[in-house]
Amino acid sequence: MGWKAAQKLIRNWKILRGDNVKKHIKQGQGHEGGIFTVEAPLHVSNVQVVDPVTGKPCKVGIRYLEDGGKVRIARGIGASGSIIPRPEILKIRTTPRPTAPGPKDTPMDYVLEKTYDYKSGEGMPNL
Template sequence: MGWKAAQKIIQTWKILRGDNVMIIRGKDKGETGIIKRVFRSQNRVIVGGKNLVKKHVKQTQGNAGGIFTMEAPLHVSNVQIVDPVTGNPCKVGTKYLEDGTKVRVSRGIGASGSIIPRPEILKLRRHPRPNYVGPKDTPMDVVLEKTYDAKTGIGMPDL
């Protein structure tokens, strides 16, 4: 499924995968859903269970053909994040707390100004890091070996 390349690619995204959003334009206007996938190169998002279209798939050796219902991507300008306090769509701004952490806050007319939490799904890794020792991994005893002593100057390379 191909789309035209975006005319102006958004540099700083305020909508993330796993956010609760409301569709503000289109055939599903006024409905809310969770963002399943983000296409940053096309400025588009897929909202779970919304903007459903029929897809005709030809039968091949690997799969059975037929007519399938699937979610089509929406342009990011057609969705807005739902304010966690009021439940209305709102714009997103950033703010720094007193301890220096950067958070997203709701802003705009009728917004509560509350903090929009980061989605829990972003804390999970899609591809977990391998936890086995491979042939190119450095052994732990070599890593922890002390090779330079600052007081005596032992281990200092001759420059």
């Protein structure tokens, strides 16, 4: 087994190229039985990445550095605990962050306006 690219991504299920499921099929009329490898969907949480040091599959953990940066680390049985670098494709944002206020954004003048005076109780709704 090695690195396998995702062939399809349907909601939270991934279909990987390769032999990820072994299916036991009974012998019947017109076909012989045996153990066959088929492509079947795997849930995203069950897909593991390869540890860069040991080369074994491992789970991903999140840790924070002293400077506040967030990194992915290898965790689990046979994992080295080393930092897993993010792929270049994940570093690029697919949708740019909005820089101008949108039509549903509240203007800053209204946000900073003082509408309640705690000393006089002015601006408090009567319930």
